Amino acid sequence: MSVHINTENDDIAVNNFRTYLQIRTTQPDVDYASCVAFLRLQARQLQLSMQVIDTVPDKPIVLMTWTGLEPDLPAILLNSHMDMTKIIKEWRHDPFSAYLDTNDQKIYARGAQDSKCVGIQYLEAVRRLKISGRLLNRTIYITFMPDAEVGGLEGMYRFVRTEQFGKLNIGYALDAGRPSPNYDIAVFTGEKCFWNLRIRCSGNLGDGSLILANTAGEKMTGVLKKFFTFRTAEMQKLIDNPEWTLADVVTMNLTKIEGGPQRNMLKSEFVLTFDCRIPLGTEDTEEVHETMLQWCRDVADDVSIQYLVREEQIPPTETDDKYWEVLKKEVEDFGLDIHCETFPGRTDSRHLREMGIPVVGFSPIPFTPVHLHENNEHIETLYFLKGIKIYYNILIQMGNLP
Ligand SMILES: [Zn+2]
The missing domain is CATH 3.40.630.10 (Zn peptidases)
Structure with a gap:
């Protein structure tokens, strides 16, 4: 040519x-x-x-x-x-x-x-x-x-x-x-294996001027603390191991918060959405689920996880x-x-x-x-x-x- x-x-x-x-x-x-x-x-x-x-x-x-x-x-x-x-x-x-x-x-x-x-x-x-x-x-x-x-x-x-x-x-x-x-x-x-999940935190409903026990906001705070502590640890792994990439760590990111419509009322429910990616080769993805479920239970018995997407690992x-x-x-x-x-x-x-x-x-x-x-x-x-x-x-x- x-x-x-x-x-x-x-x-x-x-x-x-x-x-x-x-x-x-x-x-x-x-x-x-x-x-x-x-x-x-x-x-x-x-x-x-x-x-x-x-x-x-x-x-x-x-x-x-x-x-x-x-x-x-x-x-x-x-x-x-x-x-x-x-x-x-x-x-x-x-x-x-x-x-x-x-x-x-x-x-x-x-x-x-x-x-x-x-x-x-x-x-x-x-x-x-x-x-x-x-x-x-x-x-x-x-x-x-x-x-x-x-x-x-x-x-x-x-x-x-x-x-x-x-x-x-x-x-x-x-x-x-x-x-x-x-x-x-x-x-x-x-x-990586992709999960999209919603965590429902419900609690007492009441006027914004009160101090009520068992509120959705407190539960949401507890859940967020668990997820973000884990996230910080995964981030640290990337810092400690410069040869690692995102493919080697679990990512859990808060992508959405939904709550009630009125600004002077305590919400009866907050729903948190997380985007979660699990490294290929993770031996037991069920363990990841169990860990997250335990975090929720630690906060309150009625905090629940619902999956929008829960993919299986593909070899x-x-x-x-x-x-x-x-x-x-x-x-x-x-x-x-x-x-x-x-x-x-x-x-x-x-x-x-x-x-x-x-x-x-x-x-x-x-x-x-x-x-x-x-x-x-x-x-x-x-x-x-x-x-x-x-x-x-x-x-x-x-x-x-x-
Ligand atoms: Zn693209």
Whole structure:
């Protein structure tokens, strides 16, 4: 391939990336229709067949297919999501402009790292494979999911339970991970277990001028003290062990307090909501539950826990197979390295993993500070383009595995 064609492909890739980033897909008002239209155009150009699957109205799942020469071999799935998290802080540049700084070649936009980058990188790798006349033995599926940033319950969770998904016969899946600040690419093989719980503290109701016993406020104070003492200890573990990450500790965060409507009355009830994430490999998650229950009982007999979400632990994806070997080799060939990590948050990977499909969160974007869900999310075009080349080589190897 001549230098000229390379440059031309790089321009196409950057333009497509910026166009995709300019589509407003922040939760909760996600413009899926424009995404689908954009992706349809891409699929047509790349001569990939594309289906839009609606398991829930207005939550389209985009599935592109590049059928392999030996379609009975297990397929490779390349997954990313269309939706993005809200903008909460001031940005240096409009987060929907996909501003390209001509000095340092950085593209600023919500979704630049999570996960529109890999979505376009997959497509651009396929474009280059097609231009160079490559054919792969295995079928490649490329999916663009809705609702991943809000748990995927109306996206991947439903998709993996469809008859159609079962027929895809997926042998291995790559999902978005996150950029890596240096040469060592983090590959996410598992996720922490997520619990969302409400603790109900009820007590005597009365006028605001009284001093009553057994009030909801006192109980709430007792519960908060227990949770925050534990939280401080977990925080200390991170300080004492600099090599630890969020994946190694239990996080328990107070995310909501609900109480009565009147400001001069004692509330009969306060309800506290906690977001709780338990490290992968915790031997007995029941013990975590028992501990929290005991804290509540220590405060009062009638303080109760109700779970909004109580996920089970999902075993991590193994790294002793031929797929991992390909990943490692192809990344190393670029002078980079890879290592395993547990993802501290939640991604669509867990829905695939739950179905027994090996899946890793992998974004081949080195030397890039992590701005996932943060302001000034950006990516340097150099590393965006390098990632395309890495996927190109990975696809040739993985797509031809016997
Ligand atoms: Zn995200």
